[in-house]
Amino acid sequence: MREISAETIKNTVKMLFIDANHELGEDEKRAIENASKNEKSQVGQSILNALCENLKAAKELHIPICQDTGMAVVFIDVGQDVHITGGSYEDAINKGVAEAYTEGFMRASVVKDPIFCRENTKNNTPAVIHTRIVDGDKIKITALPKGFGSENMSALKMFNPSATREEIIDFVVETVKKAGSNPCPPIEVGIGIGGTFDYAPILAKNALARGINTENANPDYARLEKEILGRINDLGIGPQGFGGDTTALGVNIEYYPTHIAGLPVAVNINCHVMRHKCAII
Numbered sequence: 151m152r153e154i155s156a157e158t159i160k161n162t163v164k165m166l167f168i169d170a171n172h173e174l175g176e177d178e179k180r181a182i183e184n185a186s187k188n189e190k191s192q193v194g195q196s197i198l199n200a201l202c203e204n205l206k207a208a209k210e211l212h213i214p215i216c217q218d219t220g221m222a223v224v225f226i227d228v229g230q231d232v233h234i235t236g237g238s239y240e241d242a243i244n245k246g247v248a249e250a251y252t253e254g255f256m257r258a259s260v261v262k263d264p265i266f267c268r269e270n271t272k273n274n275t276p277a278v279i280h281t282r283i284v285d286g287d288k289i290k291i292t293a294l295p296k297g298f299g300s301e302n303m304s305a306l307k308m309f310n311p312s313a314t315r316e317e318i319i320d321f322v323v324e325t326v327k328k329a330g331s332n333p334c335p336p337i338e339v340g341i342g343i344g345g346t347f348d349y350a351p352i353l354a355k356n357a358l359a360r361g362i363n364t365e366n367a368n369p370d371y372a373r374l375e376k377e378i379l380g381r382i383n384d385l386g387i388g389p390q391g392f393g394g395d396t397t398a399l400g401v402n403i404e405y406y407p408t409h410i411a412g413l414p415v416a417v418n419i420n421c422h423v424m425r426h427k428c429a430i431i
């Protein structure tokens with residue numbers, strides 16, 4: 151049994167959320183740069199160039215890429231041969247988030263109660279934590295600060311099992327069309343297919359965390375990803391909704407077995423600021 155302290159978990163979560171909010175991964179940056187080279191609309195191209203400048207400035211000045219520094223979503227794979235010492239697991243994660251957002255001077259965006267008392271918790275806690283117990287003696291932590299301009303545009307539909315591939319594509323494309331400029335395009339689209347009513351959206355968020363340019367290992371789903379991306383870009387919404395070829399930078403699908411009587415499909419939209427950082431301890 152390998153021991154990992156709650157302090158190590160806290161410090162890792164803190165570092166990941168600060169990093170994620172200040173610098174995108176290389177693949178994400180390159181996707182925006184490439185889009186700016188290929189965009190045919192002049193306005194669209196100038197917006198994409200401005201987004202690239204913004205990314206550079208955030209890195210150089212060590213300021214967040216966007217004022218909405220997101221609700222803290224954490225995916226954690228805990229090895230079954232790990233023993234966490236010196237404190238509670240969930241406390242360690244929430245302390246890491248609290249320190250990241252207060253000491254990192256990032257906006258606290260979480261309220262205590264969704265309806266009756268929308269009082270800010272002032273340190274962006276609690277996080278939304280998804281834990282899996284896996285083989286091994288390590289912990290893999292993925293931090294995903296999720297902005298709500300895009301989160302609010304996401305959707306779930308419980309299809310009949312007889313739904314066609316085309317109907318599923320139409321639902322995703324229609325969701326993006328309805329969102330228009332609200333999720334700050336160019337967007338990234340995570341799609342979860344299968345499981346249950348609650349599991350499909352988790353698959354969709356996990357699909358976002360997979361990162362851009364990561365084609366599905368299953369060729370049928372890889373083709374579906376490509377086709378949906380093409381259909382979304384044909385909408386012409388363009389960068390920040392001003393028109394153009396680049397409405398989405400990427401589409402990722404995660405799927406899971408489902409019940410014979412159903413076919414859940416969840417669409418989780420992210421803006422161009424596709425923040426996610428990962429560490430293994």
Ligand code: SF4
Pocket residue numbers: 216217218219296297298299300332333334421422423
């Ligand atoms: S959708 Fe993204 S870019 Fe737009 S305000 Fe939210 S975090 Fe910022």
